Amino acid sequence: MVKRVTAFCGSPRTAGNTETLLRIMLDGAKSKGASIQFRKINTMSIRGCQACEWCNDKSAEFCIQQDDMQTLYQDIRDSDAVIFGTPIYMWQMTGQMKVMLDRLYGLILQNFDSKIGPRKTAMLFTQAASEGSFQAYIDSTVDVFRFLKFDVQNTLVAADTEDPEKIKENKDLMEKAFSIGLSLVDFGNSDDV
Numbered sequence: 001m002v003k004r005v006t007a008f009c010g011s012p013r014t015a016g017n018t019e020t021l022l023r024i025m026l027d028g029a030k031s032k033g034a035s036i037q038f039r040k041i042n043t044m045s046i047r048g049c050q051a052c053e054w055c056n057d058k059s060a061e062f063c064i065q066q067d068d069m070q071t072l073y074q075d076i077r078d079s080d081a082v083i084f085g086t087p088i089y090m091w092q093m094t095g096q097m098k099v100m101l102d103r104l105y106g107l108i109l110q111n112f113d114s115k116i117g118p119r120k121t122a123m124l125f126t127q128a129a130s131e132g133s134f135q136a137y138i139d140s141t142v143d144v145f146r147f148l149k150f151d152v153q154n155t156l157v158a159a160d161t162e163d164p165e166k167i168k169e170n171k172d173l174m175e176k177a178f179s180i181g182l183s184l185v186d187f188g189n190s191d192d193v
């Protein structure tokens with residue numbers, strides 16, 4: 001069966017570090033026969049969660065707000081694996097990614113069960129600072145996605161990244177990104193990279 005993999009990009013920069021690495025991850029998945037999709041959150045119209053709790057007991061629907069988040073809910077539901085990628089802005093994910101994350105609340109019921117079941121997941125963080133600088137934040141962010149029933153199996157932290165032209169010269173990073181993409185389609189075991 002052809003697997004479908006969707007990447008969600010929290011960076012506003014076109015062809016920036018985050019987009020470049022996400023596309024390489026998707027290339028890895030595609031090389032194993034997956035159908036791939038890239039979504040740039042910045043170009044979509046997504047309002048923040050209004051805390052109306054409408055989503056709490058709707059097992060087949062996600063959110064009452066009819067904006068572009070509806071497209072992203074369908075993307076997640078229809079994908080076998082997903083990738084969330086964001087630059088670190090002010091020691092955290094970008095605002096664009098945080099707005100999406102809050103709206104992912106619509107994927108779970110009041111008892112925290114998932115409406116769609118788990119999805120194999122990889123996460124990508126890009127940052128100008130050195131390796132390990134935001135590890136506690138990254139770990140807790142991965143925990144939030146796991147709470148939402150995303151089965152996060154790989155987390156790639158691309159440290160020391162500013163000029164997108166430079167990461168293309170970082171062979172090790174490119175290879176790690178590609179192999180994460182491969183592992184999303186190989187539904188066997190995979191290790192953190």
Ligand SMILES: Cc1cc2nc3c(=O)[nH]c(=O)nc-3n(C[C@H](O)[C@H](O)[C@H](O)COP(=O)(O)O)c2cc1C
Nearest residue numbers: 011013016017018087088089090091126127128129
């Ligand atoms: C508004 C803003 C805030 C940033 N804050 C941080 C930060 O707190 N820590 C850090 O290491 N890098 C920070 N950066 C740098 C980016 O995380 C880094 O350059 C990343 O690779 C950008 O990804 P992109 O090329 O996909 O846009 C910031 C960049 C911007 C534009």
